[in-house]
Amino acid sequence: MKITYLTLFPQLMECYFSDSILARALAKNLFSIEFVDFRKFSKDKHKKVDKQKVGGGAGMLLEPEPIASALKACTDKNSWVIFLTPAAKPFKQKDAKRLAKKEHIVFVCGRYEGFDERLIEIYADEVLSLGDFVLTGGELAALAMSDAIVRNIPGVLGNEESLQEESFEKELLEAPAFTKPNLFQGKHIVLEFLKGNHSKISALKYDMAVMRTRYYRPDKRIEDEK
Ligand code: SAM
Numbered sequence: 405m406k407i408t409y410l411t412l413f414p415q416l417m418e419c420y421f422s423d424s425i426l427a428r429a430l431a432k433n434l435f436s437i438e439f440v441d442f443r444k445f446s447k448d449k450h451k452k453v454d455k456q457k458v459g460g461g462a463g464m465l466l467e468p469e470p471i472a473s474a475l476k477a478c479t480d481k482n483s484w485v486i487f488l489t490p491a492a493k494p495f496k497q498k499d500a501k502r503l504a505k506k507e508h509i510v511f512v513c514g515r516y517e518g519f520d521e522r523l524i525e526i527y528a529d530e531v532l533s534l535g536d537f538v539l540t541g542g543e544l545a546a547l548a549m550s551d552a553i554v555r556n557i558p559g560v561l562g563n564e565e566s567l568q569e570e571s572f573e574k575e576l577l578e579a580p581a582f583t584k585p586n587l588f589q590g591k592h593i594v595l596e597f598l599k600g601n602h603s604k605i606s607a608l609k610y611d612m613a614v615m616r617t618r619y620y621r622p623d624k625r626i627e628d629e630k
Contacts, residue, residue, distance in 0.1 A: 405504070405506060405507060407438070407554075408479075408483075408509070408511070409439050409546055411441065411442070411543055412442065412453065413513075414439035416543050420547050425555065426550075426554060429554060429559070432559065434554075442471050445474045445477070447469065453471075454466055454516045457517070462517070464516045465518060465519070465520055466514060466516055466518065468523045471512060475512070482507045483507075485530075486530045487524050487530075487532075488512060488514060488532060488533070489518055489524075489533060490534075490537070491531075492532050493532065495533065497571075499532070500549070500553045509550075511549070511550070512527075513542030513546050532549065534548055534549065576617050576626060580616070586598065596608050614626060
């Protein structure tokens, strides 16, 4: 898979791929990245890419031409173009899994007050929000989504079983987990975890995951309840 980032701040993004799991996956050619600074496509002599809103309203908007030219230069029929904006459906784990199967994803990172709507109408295959808050730019949203997507590409994680047990599988948050020491600041590990009966442990983990999900995310419909 290739991921292209259309951004005014490639240098803000590059360092995220310089270490840890994503850097190793890049080195193994499990995916590749490309940064396209759409300012370079501006025809303005000062390379401006923002204009005032037509019809009033605070702040400046990204003008359509530089982003359109950049998209024409870096996409083909296999590209899947995602515009990032808080005014869209929120990105979920199931989107991460679905998008991990794409050949080429292009994230368009906004700045200022966002995009001229016609750009989205013409070029977007999908419009996604990272969540119900407003960031100063789309770069963090693109990085967060990329991270969640890439770890679903086979070979990226050392232990792929961890993908099955994680939060949001079957709409459940992950159960509490423990490591050594058995006693930490007066608190014991749940005793059943130490006894080695794996079917009992997994039943208990399921119950704890259900309780945690009901507590933190009463909005979730738990599939498959025992
Ligand atoms: N005026 C816009 C609104 O109220 O919907 C917010 C613009 S925001 C200051 C600038 C850019 O940051 C957006 O174009 C988008 O690319 C990015 N951004 C901000 N919050 C985001 C979020 N929750 N999800 C995805 N992108 C976001």
